[in-house]
Amino acid sequence: MAARVAPSWRRSWNGPTNGRPMLKFHALRMALALRMAEGARHWLAASLAPGGYAGVAGALLLVAATTFIILIAGQFFQLPPITVMFLVPVLFAAVRWGTCAAIVAAIAGLASAAFFFERPHFSLKVDDPARILGLFLYLTVAVVTGHLAATARREAATARKREIDIRNLYAFSRRLAAARSPSDIYKAIHEHLASLVARRVVLFGPSGRGAEPVEHFGEVAAPPAVRAAAAALRAGSEGRVIDDGMNNTWLVRAVSQTAGDFGVIAVDLGRQSERDQREVRQHVEAMLADASQTLGQLDLAHALNEARIRTAAERFREALIGSVSHELRTPLVSILGAATVLSNAAAVVADSRMSELANVVRDEAVRLNRDIQNLLDASRVSGNGLQPKFEWADPSDIVNTAIERRRGRLAAHKLLLDLPAELPLIHVDAVLVEQALGQLLDNAAKYSPAGTAIRVAGRQVDGDIELTISDTGAGLTPDERARIGERFYRGARNAQTTPGSGLGLSIASAFLVSNGGRLDAESAGAGCGTTFSIRLPVATDLRPAGDPDHD
C-alpha cells in the first residue's frame, strides 16, 4: 500500500523533505492515514449513495416491521425458518437503498432473530451452537446477496443512464448536422449543455464575434457581472467563480479548454456553501470536459464555418435574385403590354409576317415572365417568405383555375378531367395550391409528347384530398425520382431537349408543404409516364355546418 502511495506523495512533498528521513517517514504515515480515511469516506459515500442515511433508517424500519409480522403471524401459521424471513428486508434494502443499507438490515436481522426468536428469548445470547452456525450462515448469505443485489441495481441504473446519454448525444449530433446557421449550432450546444449540467446556463458566442449571449436558459438573462466576466475571459485561461451581486455564484469558463473556440459558458451554481459549491463545480467541470471533447469529435469548428459560409452565400443569392428579377420585371411589363397591343393592331394582323413576329415577342416575353416568376417564388420559398392565407376552397375551383390559366400551353394535349361532384372543401391558401398544381401541369405538358393525354383526377382518401396529374411521357428513372424535389436539379436525359430551370417541382413541393400537404411522384421508369400526386388534409374539425340556402 505504502509503495503505491509513495510516488504520488513524493510528487507533492518533494522539495521540503529532501535529506530529512525521519520527517519523511512521519509525513508518509500521515499521508497514508489521510489516504485511508479518504478512501473509507469515499467507500462510505459510494455505498451509502442511492439511499443515504435515510436508506439506513429505512432498512432498520423494514427489519422492525418484519420482526413484528413474524411475531404476529407466527401465532397463526407455520412460518418458514426465521433466517429465511429476514432475508426479505435485506434484499429489499439492497435494491432500494444500496449495499450499506443491506448490511445494516442483515446485522439488524441477525440481532432481531437472536433476541426474539432464539432461546433464551429477549437476550442476544444463543444457547444452541447449531443455531449459532445457522445465524452465522444467515449473515454471510444476507451480506453477499445484499451486496450482489445492490451491485446489479447500480449497474442497471448506470446502463440506463448511459443509454439516455447516448440517445441525447445522438439527438444532439443530428441537430448539429441539420443546423443551417451558427446560431442553430449554438442553440443546440446551449440546450445540450444546459440539460447535461441541469442548471441555468448562458452561452456566449466565441470571442471573435463579441460576447453577446447566444441564448438564455429560462427567463432570466445573464446578470451584468457575468457578462463582464465572460467578455474579460481570455482564450485558454482558467474558468472563475464570481458572485453576481444577488447572492448567486456563477462559474464562467470557456466551453472547451482544449478543442477550438466554442465560446464562453456561464453556469449558475446557485446559493450554496463554499464546500457544496466546490462539489457542484467539480461535477459541472467534468460534464463540460466530456461535452467539449464530444464537440471536438463532432468537428464542430468545421460545421460552424460551413454554416456561416452557407448563410452568407444564401443571403447574397437571395438579394441578387430579388433585385435582378425586380429589375427585369419592370421593363417586361412594358414589353409584354406593347407586344399585345401590336399583335392585335389591325395593320399588324393584316400582314401575316408582322403578326407572326409580334406574336413571337409576346410569347417569349410571357415565357421570360414565367421564368422570373419561378426565380421569385424560389427565393420566397427559401427566404421563408411564404405566409399562406388559409380560406375555404373548393378543390375543383383550384383545378379549373390551374387548367384555365394554362389553356394555351395544354392545347396540344388531350386533357382528361375526373373530379367527383362532391369533393369536400379544403382549408388552404388556394392561390399557392393552384400555383403548385400549375407547375405540375406545365411539367406534364413539357415532358410528354403532343397529342398524348394528361389526366387530372381528384378523390378523397381517408382524411385527405388527393389530386393526381398523370402523363404518358418521359417518366422518371429511380435516380431522377429520388432527386426530383431538389432545387435546380434537371434530369440529364431532358436537360438538352426541354427548356426549364429545375425550379418548378421544388417550388410546388414547398407551396404544398406550407399548406400542410405533400407532393409525391410515381413512375414505372424512363418513358413510362409520370404521376404526380398532391395530398392535402381535409380539416375535419372545421367542417362547415349549416345550410347556406336557408332564407
Add this chain to the structure above:
Amino acid sequence: MTDVMSNVLVVDDEPQIRRFLRAGFEIEGFSVREAETGNDAIRAATLHAADLVILDLALPDMDGSDVLQRLRAWSSTPVIVLSVRASEAEKVRLLELGADDYVVKPFGMAELLARAKAALRRQALGISGESTVTIDRLTIDLAARAVWRDGERLVLTPKEYRLLQLLAQHAGNVVTHQQILREIWGQLHVNDTHYLRIFVRKLRQKIEPEPNRPRILLTELGVGYRLAAAGDRPLE
C-alpha cells in the same frame, strides 16, 4: 357602348407603360389622358371628367389606394387597378375601397380592355335601363327577376337569384367574397366563405352546362367570383 368617345385617365409613373396603354386604348377608340403622380391624377380627374381610371398602385408621391379613396369621396367613375401578383389580400382591400376590378402586372391589353369595357358597361347599365345580361346560353333578366337557359326558365331559390343578380350587375368584373356575403347573408356572415363555396357549387349545377368545368360563374381564387365576359382571359 363606345359610340360616344370614352375618356380614360391612365395613372402610372412608368412612361413606357403609359405609352402602350395610350396606344392600346386609342386603337379601341378611347381618348386618353395621362397622369404621372397621385396628385396629378386627382387634379386631372377633377378638371376633366374621366369615364374610366386606370390606376397603378406604386406611385412616387402617394399610395394608389389613397388616390382611390380620395377619388371615391366624390366620384363613382370606374377604376381599374394595376396590381402585382401574390397579394390577394391587397386586391380584396382595393376592391372593398371601391375599385371596380384589377389586372395583375404584367398583363395583356386584351385582358385590360375586357375589364375596362365591363366596368363601362356597368356604368351604362344604370343609365340606359337595359336590364338583361347574357353569358353563353344563359340570360339573366334583371327587370323580370328571371333566369333563362336555352329558352327555358330556371327555378332558383331567392338567394341563388340574388347572387346571380349581384354578379350580373357587375358582369365581367370581379365581386369579392365579402361583398357577396354581406349582400346576401348579411354583415354577420362576411367571413363564412364555406357557405359561399357550397352555395356556388349548387348554383353551378343549375346554370352551367358542365358544372365541373364552369364557363359562366368563374372563381377568382382568394378574391371572389365573376361572371364571364368575352376576351377576359389573362396572359398565361
